[in-house]
Each structure stands twice: as C-alpha cells, then as structure tokens.
Amino acid sequence: MDPITAAIRTQTSRTNEMEHSTPMFLTSSFCFEDAEEMRAAFADESEDNIYSRFSNPNVKEFVDKMVALEGAEAGYATATGMSAIFASFMSFLKQGDHLLCCSSIFGSTHTVIKKYLPNFGIEYSYVSAEKPEEWEAAIKPNTKMIYLETPTNPGLAIIDLEFVNTLAKKHKLLLNVDNCFATPVNQRPIDFGADLVVHSATKWLDGQGRVLGGVIVGKKELIQDIYLFCRSTGPALSPFNAWVLSKSLETLDVRMERHASNALKIATQLETHEKIEWMKYPKLPSHPQHAIAVKQMKNGGGIVCFNLKGGLESGRRFMNGLKMLSLTANLGDTRSIASHPASTTHAKLSEAERIDTNITPGLIRISVGLEHVDDILQDILQALDNC
Numbered sequence: 221m222d223p224i225t226a227a228i229r230t231q232t233s234r235t236n237e238m239e240h241s242t243p244m245f246l247t248s249s250f251c252f253e254d255a256e257e258m259r260a261a262f263a264d265e266s267e268d269n270i271y272s273r274f275s276n277p278n279v280k281e282f283v284d285k286m287v288a289l290e291g292a293e294a295g296y297a298t299a300t301g302m303s304a305i306f307a308s309f310m311s312f313l314k315q316g317d318h319l320l321c322c323s324s325i326f327g328s329t330h331t332v333i334k335k336y337l338p339n340f341g342i343e344y345s346y347v348s349a350e351k352p353e354e355w356e357a358a359i360k361p362n363t364k365m366i367y368l369e370t371p372t373n374p375g376l377a378i379i380d381l382e383f384v385n386t387l388a389k390k391h392k393l394l395l396n397v398d399n400c401f402a403t404p405v406n407q408r409p410i411d412f413g414a415d416l417v418v419h420s421a422t423k424w425l426d427g428q429g430r431v432l433g434g435v436i437v438g439k440k441e442l443i444q445d446i447y448l449f450c451r452s453t454g455p456a457l458s459p460f461n462a463w464v465l466s467k468s469l470e471t472l473d474v475r476m477e478r479h480a481s482n483a484l485k486i487a488t489q490l491e492t493h494e495k496i497e498w499m500k501y502p503k504l505p506s507h508p509q510h511a512i513a514v515k516q517m518k519n520g521g522g523i524v525c526f527n528l529k530g531g532l533e534s535g536r537r538f539m540n541g542l543k544m545l546s547l548t549a550n551l552g553d554t555r556s557i558a559s560h561p562a563s564t565t566h567a568k569l570s571e572a573e574r575i576d577t578n579i580t581p582g583l584i585r586i587s588v589g590l591e592h593v594d595d596i597l598q599d600i601l602q603a604l605d606n607c
C-alpha cells in the first residue's frame with residue numbers, strides 16, 4: 221500500500237460506538253480485568269496500555285502514521301521536537317563519545333549540544349553543510365553519531381543523504397536526521413539509509429500552528445532504547461496533541477503540495493527582483509545543491525529565503541512593510557510567516573558565528589502558507605518597495 225494511503229487509513233483505536241474519526245483517550249492510566257492481566261502487561265508480555273507516560277491509543281495512532289510515512293519500523297512520540305532530539309542523543313551517547321554535527325541546525329539544538337552534552341562528557345565537532353566531503357576528516361575513534369538537518373534552517377542548504385549515509389556505514393556510526401523542513405511526504409531519510417529520523421511535529425506535521433509535538437522513528441531495536449529512556453524520563457506527548465497531530469497527517473501530502481507550489485512560484489518570480497541579492501529554494505535551478513534536491517526531495521517544501529541587498533536596515537523595513545504575512549517565531553502554518561533572523565532569533569550570535577551559519581544581515585525567511593499565491597506575492601512585493 222502507498223505509505224500516504226496507509227497513513228490516512230491508520231486507525232488503531234475505537235470504542236464500541238464504532239467512531240469513524242478516532243475518539244480522544246484523555247486518560248492517564250488504563251484498567252485491567254485481573255491481577256494476571258496486569259502482571260502480563262508489566263512483564264511486557266502484552267501490548268496493553270498501562271499508563272499514558274508509556275503509551276496511549278492516540279499517541280500510538282500518531283506514531284503508526286509517522287512510521288508508515290517515513291518507511292520506518294517503529295517510533296516514539298514526545299511533547300516537543302526538542303525532547304525528541306534530546307532523547308535521540310541521550311539514548312545513544314554516553315561519557316567519552318563524540319557527536320559529529322552539521323553546524324547549520326536549529327538554535328535550541330545548538331544549545332543542547334554546546335551547553336549540555338559536555339556536562340555528560342560527550343564531545344562534539346561541527347562540520348559545514350556545504351562541504352560534506354570534509355566530514356570524514358572530522359570523524360574520531362570515539363565518534364558514535366552523525367546528526368544533521370536537510371534542508372537546513374534557515375539557510376536551506378541541502379545535504380546529500382546518500383553520501384553521508386555511506387560515510388556513516390563505513391565508520392559504523394548512527395545517522396540521525398532532523399527531517400522537519402522536508403517532511404516525510406517530500407523526503408524519506410530512511411530510504412537513503414538513516415537509522416533515526418527526528419521531527420518537530422509543531423511545524424508542518426501539525427501545519428496549523430495549534431500544538432507542540434515531536435517524534436522519533438527508526439529501526440525497532442533503536443526505538444526500544446528510546447522508549448526505555450522516555451518511559452523513565454517522561455517527555456511523553458499528550459493524548460490531546462496526539463489526536464490533533466494524527467488528524468493533521470491525513471492532509472499532510474495535499475498541504476505540502478500546495479505549500480511547495482506556492483513557494484516555487486514565489487521564489488521564481490522574486491529571484492530577479494532588484495532589491496534581492498540572492499534567492500534560495502531547493503527546487504530553483506540556481507540553488508547550489510539543486511541536483512541533490514532533485515535526487516532526494518519530491519518537492520522543495522514550504523520555506524523560501526532570500527537576502528536583501530540593503531542588509532540589516534532593509535530587513536527591518538521589509539518586516540515593517542508587511543501587511544498580511546504574520547511576524548511570528550513559528551513556521552509551517554496555513555498562514556504565511558516572515559522572519560528576519562539577524563534581528564530576532566539569531567541576534568545574539570557573534571558576527572563570525574552568523575557568517576558560519578549563513579545568517580546574513582539581510583536574510584529573510586518566508587514560511588509560505590496556503591493562501592492564494594497572488595496575495596502572498598503582492599504582500600511581499602509591496603514590502604520590498606518599502607526597503
């Protein structure tokens with residue numbers, strides 16, 4: 221069965237009322253008929269739910285859908301993307317281990333790696349998203365995992381998953397991919413050999429800016445380790461959020477198609493605009509890693525970024541000139557969102573760090589929504605007139 225069909229048709233739980241839409245199981249714990257049934261559940265001899273920190277029917281349905289979409293064997297859902305990422309590190313890295321990490325990654329992931337992993341005696345090295353051919357030289361005898369995002373946030377660099385997987389397999393390293401920007405309907409890292417895939421479900425998976433969530437999928441034996449870590453440390457996804465996310469996945473493919481076709485049109489039409497120095501979108505032929513995007517991504521996703529010739533001040537004026545697009549920290553919503561990283565999310569970085577992560581002063585990131593593309597274009601065009 222097509223994975224998208226499988227995800228849409230997955231319904232793991234219903235009550236005797238035979239609901240067509242899965243009901244919500246807002247319960248912290250589950251009952252047993254007798255002592256024997258309870259013993260078997262605690263001995264892991266049955267799949268019965270015990271307690272919603274361990275498992276819950278709504279959470280299971282969301283995970284089953286993600287497993288189908290990503291082509292994985294198993295998964296575990298968490299309260300946020302960050303708790304999924306943290307669990308994927310802490311379940312496999314221990315004192316004395318080394319993590320090889322792409323330097324263009326989500327801000328809070330940076331903080332976890334730089335500030336907290338060293339407290340546990342875990343080393344790390346950053347490598348450039350643009351130069352995977354240099355990664356092998358950074359592998360050490362104690363390297364255990366490669367962690368990356370592709371496309372990267374917010375610079376939209378594309379990393380060749382097949383190439384990095386060959387490297388990971390050669391050195392027996394776990395390949396852990398944050399697939400948040402592409403989503404599984406556009407790119408399936410497991411098809412290229414990834415061992416673990418992590419997501420912030422808060423973004424495109426929900427796609428409507430309503431709930432926080434995260435998920436990790438991958439090989440069964442690896443997910444078992446993640447499950448044991450999470451079951452004890454408690455980053456469980458709430459059943460309500462899982463119910464919302466589970467419904468969202470049924471429309472993920474059609475939503476992403478429209479996000480991507482809107483984004484491609486915006487990128488194409490604005491690429492030669494006089495106020496814009498460069499425009500980046502994975503499916504634009506001018507993208508430096510366009511050939512890799514064609515190989516591993518079905519469409520280019522919903523994020524477009526461009527650099528304003530006028531730098532920091534132009535960036536501010538652009539943001540102030542917008543009338544329809546939202547100025548907010550999220551991305552992956554039905555409504556288009558603009559952000560100016562140099563004056564907001566990345567304002568605390570030093571000039572050198574900003575250059576390192578490709579945050580130029582005039583960089584604008586647009587999370588392209590589901591509005592009519594002409595309305596989005598018109599708002600961007602009139603804001604460009606302002607800067």
Ligand SMILES: *Cc1c(COP(=O)(O)O)cnc(C)c1O
Nearest residue numbers: 300301302326373400420422433
């Ligand atoms: C937002 C985001 C995260 C963190 O997810 P939360 O749900 O906010 O915890 C991780 N990775 C990427 C690429 C993101 O965009």
